[in-house]
Amino acid sequence: MSHRLLIVDDEETITFSLYQSFILAKKDYEVATADSGEAALQKMHEKPFDLIITDIFMPGISGIDLLKQVKQKYPGTEVIVMTAYGSNAKKDEVEQLGALHYVEKPFEMMELRQKVFEILG
């Protein structure tokens, strides 16, 4: 069974380019995107994902709230958090909430992909 990866960001360029990046990686992942926390929860409700990459600051449910809910409802799902804020202010918080990585935008796509490979294989 192929691994399922969900990319969540209200910035469409980010979700689209990351989606393309993982398609290009030819890893046989099932990659999906969501433009909000609400949409992400809806998709998870339909079928859980193995890994979620989410932005923090989004209208509606924030990435941090999403992280909390995911960890509560789907303990097996791993989470990587991205942020465009220029500081490590939220790093400790999201790691305490169980996120595996904290990535600052703009990131190195190769590095992010490497992290995903390590988690999903």
Place this chain on the structure above:
Amino acid sequence: MLLSIEWDKQIFHKNFLDKDFRRKMSKYLDDKKNSIIRVNRLVDDISSMKDAREMVQAYKVKYELLLKKYEQLDHVFSFHKGIIQNISSGIITTDIKGVITFINKSALALLGYHADDIRGKALSFLFADSAEGIHFSNQAVKARRMFDSQEANLISNDGVVIPIGFSTTPLESSKNGEMEGVIFIFRDIRDIINFRRQMERMDRLATLGELSAGIAHEIRNPLAGIKTSAEVLEESFSPGDFRAQLISRIIKEIDRSNKLLQRFFNFAKPSSPKPGFHYLQNIIDGVFLLMRARFNKYRIKFKAVYEDGLPEIYIDESQFEQVIINLILNAFDAMPDGGNLEIKASFNPTEKVFEEQIAPGYILVEVADDGAGIPPEKIEKIFNPFYTTKSDGVGLGLSICSRLLEENHSRVEVKSEPEKGALFSVYLPYVKNINKESK
């Protein structure tokens, strides 16, 4: 022989107190004592006074009383004079035309004049803007307006503009209560103005910090989108393809923009300092090791002098390193043809860096170069963000210095003249290392 002496009463009274007269008279009487048969008026007169000695005594008492009164008055006078002269406020009085009649010691010291230079001059003469001076002087003297906590600029004998806060009071005659002039009382408010400026700056920076967090988000998101898209695109071409090369340039430029943003955010919202006790020598040595190659390259001689028994400094080590590095880089730029850079550290145990500092004392770190120096019109701006004199600079180096020091409750000042180098003085508040003492 019969001798009769008739003394005129008035002459006698007039001259009786004269010692010489008394001596002469007594000698005369003595000489003639054998011939005296009768003394008429003289005896009469003297006997009408109880005793001549008593009279002298009475005058003496009066005289001493007078002397005492005078001393008391003199004491009151010098007491008041002492207050007027030694009070830290400047006090000037004028006559009804606004001409200076008196100026106290504090005012003279602040303005760098002698009393003789000033007395007789118009009050407005002391103002940096004479039109403003004339206005205030007219208002106070002619319109009898009383100023309170008014601000203005005076100008000293050597041309330094001194901001002051002043108040004016009519000087009224003690006899008839008529206005004789004006009392002009003022204080040097340079410290207050500096403090106010600092507060305004902090305020602006706080706003800037909040603003920058929002801007960061708005700029980094598109940057991230562009970068990831470019990376995906780059991957889809073979590395030798010119399109892949173009895309790698896009990525490089994005990284460059992001780095500049990062520097700006560091300035606008530095991470909160994590202070600890450190030996200044160790930090400076570390920085020097890091930069030794550049010292050699720019042919700059380095010297560090530490006062004996210098206490440890309490500061965020990496932020302080950044301050020293920026000050050194700034000095390098001022000495393109080589020169000398000296770091001097000393301890002042009595003064404070900021008002609320718990215990007094500061460590002064001075970074001096003998380079091009800073012209006076630029010196006020060098700590402003994005102010630069270099064609390739962004103007954040020194502003980051001052920002980081502010975050660490410290302060930086600069003194410089063109062609005479620059001296940056960093004031670090002294904090007692209790752990060390108890060990």
